[in-house]
Amino acid sequence: MIAPLIESEVAAIVREAIKEHGIQRDALIPILSEINHKLGYIPGEAFREMRKQLHDPARQAYIAESQLYGLASFYDMLSTKSRGRHVIKFCENAPCHVVGGKAIWDGLRETLGLENGETTPDDKWTLVTTSCLGLCSVGPVVLIDEDMYGNVTPEQISKILDHYE
């Protein structure tokens, strides 16, 4: 996911996503989500490709890159910046906070040497906060890529991180 992007690859991913979700306006977020899922983020080339491939004079359809960027930057699950191989999302909302969330957040920051939004120099980890993930009965909650960890204690942090290559 971190390998340098080849433009033709991005074009192919965009083409595939458009094929699956269509060219209507309401397909834009699903297309962006798909690109984000495949590449880990949405590079500038992808916006360019989407603009080109969605351009359809017959339907008088034209979408600007700025509109696509506006969408991608609005939604929290879409990233316009490259991220590490693994993204750690920490729930910072009240239900996790009152059951000891702060100690977990401090532990993650210390263990990884990262602040919110930063990526380690070896591109392994990106640490971000997130809003409620709906797993509040097992707070504090940490999401790593697509794996959920609940009832996390500070002692478990390094053990959990060890699972990842």
Added chain:
Amino acid sequence: MIKKRAMILVSNDPESIRLGANEIVQHLNESLTAYGLQDEVDVSTVSDIGNSNILPLVAVYPEAVIYGPVKTSDVRYLVEEHLYKGRIVNDLLAPPKMLTGQIGWLRGHKGYNPAEQRIVLERAGRIDPDNIEDYISANGYEALGKVLGEMTPESVIDLVEKSGLQGRGGAGFPAGRKWKLVRAAQGNKKYIVCNADESEPGTFKDRIVLEGDPHVIIESMAIAAYAIGADEGYIYIRGEYGLAYRRLEKAILQAREFGFLGEKIFGTEFNFNIHIHAGAGAYVCGEETALLESLEGRRGEPRSRPPYPVTKGLWNKPTSVNNVETLANIPAIVRNGAEWYRSIGTPSSPGTKVYTIMGNVNFSGVIEVPMGVTLREVINIYAKGMKPGSTLKLAQTGGSSGSIIPAVLQDTPMDFESFRKAGVSLGSGALLICDQYTCIVDLVKVLLQFFRFESCGKCTPCRIGTQRAYEIVTRISKGQGKLEELDTLLVLASEMERASNCGLGQTATVPIRDMLKHFRTEVEAHIRSGSCPTGVCEMVQEVEKI
């Protein structure tokens, strides 16, 4: 359906999976094969059954014996004893004290002990959500058949109005009236939209329904569509709910196959289809007009109202947007009638409410109880009391924008009417229970951080207001606040309530107001003596930029 002698359900919520639920299923299948029981016993998974302390759970039906927590090494012994020899394994039984009320240990009549009474969660955790036959055999699609076969759209709306069902997304708008408005609106094309963008912190009731009983949403949406005159529906589900999305996708395919969706449903002239649309992470999209914007492929910025979605909604067509929990009540109302529904709950707020309980209590999870149960009852009966050494200081009801209730108000009945009178909001049904070690300033700071992050930025009062309020409360938490800033907070609050475009900015002020109304001395202690009474806030001497 093939007759089976027994059915085993394994919990497969994320926490159970982390603790090895998938391996347990695998071991179960292997052990059943080893004893030659594979054709007699069904193994299936269920989502969160409302408990989190004794996961992973293994439930064996028809005896409804619940084992937990179960380790993979227990599995073979469990199969040998219970399913082969027919003896219950006492050592592995889940401690009854840790189980929720769904075992039926409380009486279910009005005027007695508050009972957990399941309408919305009737089937969640009891049927295999991936199997439409399970749903059908639990009265599934019976209500849709009744509606299409015996009722006119008007009589469906009439029934829902008579039942007194109020929207469960937070605002409490009467569901029947909403449908009536959409039905009466001009236009041939109308939509039903299910709001499954459950993002309110502390709320996961809709996830339990979607993961555990996806067909109930399909059936309800079809009934709603018939009532309002729509032939197309959308489920807008938050992007984080991957499992629920996959379950819904599968359920829709099965419903189509069985003829509950598509053309000429039940041999009538009624056609209906459902699309699912996943969000991409934005709290504000739970607001119905922001949701519609997002569904149309735009930034989720709430629209100006009027016009309301009932006349100009999705693609400017009349649209009914209903919450998951609201919809999940519909089939039961159709089957049992409005009178039956009104016999549950209170006269002004009939029915049940699903609450999610969390915080410093012994049991955290989800319960469904009649409207009108008090906070004290929830804490002492359903949450099994406060954690050892904890006493109740406050509770926040209804998520981030919910009211912060001090312990003295815990006997207020929780229903729309009583809460309105007490100036409290019921919101989404999240109950965050906090003990004496919780600092009110620290809590409100966390809530305001959430709002300033999630504000969409479209309107100034909300964008600037949440930021300024966060700055002030952060200063207070560091011992650098000034008393006059408390007045500033109240001025900010009334401006935000008056001038914000949507509910986010209008209700982000609730925690601020409640903090100053109920806990002013504690806030002032931070300012006057530069110390935090609970010792939570770290006091900082130097002024720094936030």
